[in-house]
Amino acid sequence: MKSNEDSFETLFAAEYARVAGIANRVLADPHEAEDVAQEVFIDFNRLHSAAAPYAAAWLYRAAAHKALNRVRGRRRRERRELSQAADEGGRAMDPQHVFETSEDRRMVRQALARLAPKPATVLVLRASGLSYAEVAQALGVGIGQIGTLLRRAEAALRKEVTRGTSL
Amino acid sequence: MAHLSEGTLRRKFDDEDALTASDTRHFSACADCQARYAAIAEDARAVAGVLTLPDIKVDIASALSHVRSAPAAQPRFGIRLPIIRPASRPAMGIVAAAAVIVALVVTGVAQDALVFFQPKTVEPVAVSVADLQSLSGLSEYGTFAWTKEPAPQVVTSAAEAGTVSGLHVPVVGPLPNGVSSTITYAAMPEAVGVFTFDAAKAAAAAAKAGKTLPTMPSGMDGSKLTVTVGPAVVEIFGNLNAGAAENATQLNLPQLIVGASSSPVVTSTGVTAQELENYLLSQPGVSPKLAAAIRSIKDPSTTLPIPIPIELATSKNVQVQGVNGLALGDNTGLGAAVIWIKSGTVYGVAGTVKQSEILDVANHLH
Numbered sequence: 094m095k096s097n098e099d100s101f102e103t104l105f106a107a108e109y110a111r112v113a114g115i116a117n118r119v120l121a122d123p124h125e126a127e128d129v130a131q132e133v134f135i136d137f138n139r140l141h142s143a144a145a146p147y148a149a150a151w152l153y154r155a156a157a158h159k160a161l162n163r164v165r166g167r168r169r170r171e172r173r174e175l176s177q178a179a180d181e182g183g184r185a186m187d188p189q190h191v192f193e194t195s196e197d198r199r200m201v202r203q204a205l206a207r208l209a210p211k212p213a214t215v216l217v218l219r220a221s222g223l224s225y226a227e228v229a230q231a232l233g234v235g236i237g238q239i240g241t242l243l244r245r246a247e248a249a250l251r252k253e254v255t256r257g258t259s260l
Numbered sequence: 261m262a263h264l265s266e267g268t269l270r271r272k273f274d275d276e277d278a279l280t281a282s283d284t285r286h287f288s289a290c291a292d293c294q295a296r297y298a299a300i301a302e303d304a305r306a307v308a309g310v311l312t313l314p315d316i317k318v319d320i321a322s323a324l325s326h327v328r329s330a331p332a333a334q335p336r337f338g339i340r341l342p343i344i345r346p347a348s349r350p351a352m353g354i355v356a357a358a359a360v361i362v363a364l365v366v367t368g369v370a371q372d373a374l375v376f377f378q379p380k381t382v383e384p385v386a387v388s389v390a391d392l393q394s395l396s397g398l399s400e401y402g403t404f405a406w407t408k409e410p411a412p413q414v415v416t417s418a419a420e421a422g423t424v425s426g427l428h429v430p431v432v433g434p435l436p437n438g439v440s441s442t443i444t445y446a447a448m449p450e451a452v453g454v455f456t457f458d459a460a461k462a463a464a465a466a467a468k469a470g471k472t473l474p475t476m477p478s479g480m481d482g483s484k485l486t487v488t489v490g491p492a493v494v495e496i497f498g499n500l501n502a503g504a505a506e507n508a509t510q511l512n513l514p515q516l517i518v519g520a521s522s523s524p525v526v527t528s529t530g531v532t533a534q535e536l537e538n539y540l541l542s543q544p545g546v547s548p549k550l551a552a553a554i555r556s557i558k559d560p561s562t563t564l565p566i567p568i569p570i571e572l573a574t575s576k577n578v579q580v581q582g583v584n585g586l587a588l589g590d591n592t593g594l595g596a597a598v599i600w601i602k603s604g605t606v607y608g609v610a611g612t613v614k615q616s617e618i619l620d621v622a623n624h625l626h
Binding site for chain 1: 265266267268269270271274300303304306307308310311312313315316317318320324326330437438440441442498515
């Protein structure tokens with residue numbers, strides 16, 4: 094039988110990239126996303142057994158919530174985005190494009206953070222590649238509700254992004 | 261046949277085969293469903309577009325090493341969230357000790373009937389963790405039994421919390437930055453416990469500890485303290501990370517907790533409350549420092565002593581909602597709390613935010 098240490102390592106190896114990906118989906122910042130992912134695993138390890146059947150679902154939901162909370166609480170990341178977008182733009186960087194990329198991401202994240210936690214989490218988890226069943230398990234809802242939740246969340250996000258644009 | 265639901269149409273966008281045969285037939289013949297699907301698909305595509313990002317590249321070994329080197333959890337006020345296991349024996353012991361602490365400050369006139377204690381303000385009492393632990397030993401001097409067991413429960417809404425508790429559920433104003441607006445509600449109806457002083461038990465406990473029981477006032481044996489706590493409501497803000505019900509007692513202190521409870525009420529029979537207070541304070545388990553601190557409270561019949569573990573927290577008097585309150589901040593800077601009593605209700609706000617933010621939340625409760 095595996096020790097809890099071994100189980101935790103197995104869980105970490107299996108889920109870390111996905112958990113970091115979920116956080117990055119919200120934050121659009123790989124470094125900060127890894128911070129969040131590591132905090133989530135640290136919290137999990139303090140509170141739960143790595144062999145718990147709900148481990149992955151717990152990690153996914155915690156990653157989304159923690160990342161959304163960071164967006165709600167912060168503004169200072171905005172400066173960093175400009176340089177990051179510049180990196181992605183490469184040598185043929187167009188300053189206007191850099192600004193637009195960074196500004197779009199900022200608006201999308203802030204719009205996400207303005208949504209209620211459940212729709213925001215549905216969007217983030219689904220966009221991170223989770224199946225309907227996995228999203229349902231993470232949220233503790235029936236799989237039959239996911240389509241409706243997604244539909245409403247997408248309509249709400251579009252509305253929020255549009256509202257942000259007009260401001 | 262009825263039109264296809266939004267959820268069904270949304271699922272079709274992700275999986276063409278998700279529709280049943282009859283749904284498929286309906287869809288291919290229904291212009292209305294097709295138009296709704298087109299709008300749903302457009303939203304889904306637009307959202308997928310704005311949420312698309314390059315894949316994150318991670319170094320699992322290095323991340324694991326970082327996680328492994330994280331320090332052990334620090335105590336936050338030395339507590340974990342007390343949800344909610346009514347049958348927990350340690351919890352009952354703590355509640356019994358708390359009931360005795362409340363009883364310790366009962367004072368007043370000689371009486372044959374009842375003496376009422378209903379606090380109207382709060383005072384800090386500095387105690388060490390060892391003092392707090394020793395208080396549980398007071399259960400060796402009597403028996404504590406619930407006549408109406410505490411039945412805390414997690415409820416789904418403020419309205420349900422109000423129904424269960426019969427209290428007005430406080431509404432918060434603006435929340436501090438970073439605090440989630442997700443609220444978990446808990447509520448508890450009134451609970452009643454009786455502490456019965458037992459001279460034989462007390463003598464046995466003292467003898468076991470190699471100590472002599474202080475001389476007992478007449479009428480002390482069998483005297484009773486009836487403690488009524490609650491009803492109470494608690495609002496917990498933030499992600500509770502509730503993985504499973506069986507782990508509900510293993511949650512971290514969340515970002516913010518707002519609580520309200522009717523002031524505890526204590527009645528006593530058998531001896532005067534002053535005698536009982538003095539006698540319990542003279543027991544071997546109560547440190548002289550704690551006893552002196554409790555005695556120094558000016559108006560003990562109307563004051564609720566709040567034990568402040570001196571290793572963990574500091575306290576200061578503040579004005580909250582126009583009354584005297586007590587603000588706590590622990591020495592680690594990880595959290596703060598404020599407690600006050602207004603119109604017969606004890607209020608508390610605590611969280612892992614700055615003390616100024618806690619006070620702001622407290623002053624905006626309505």
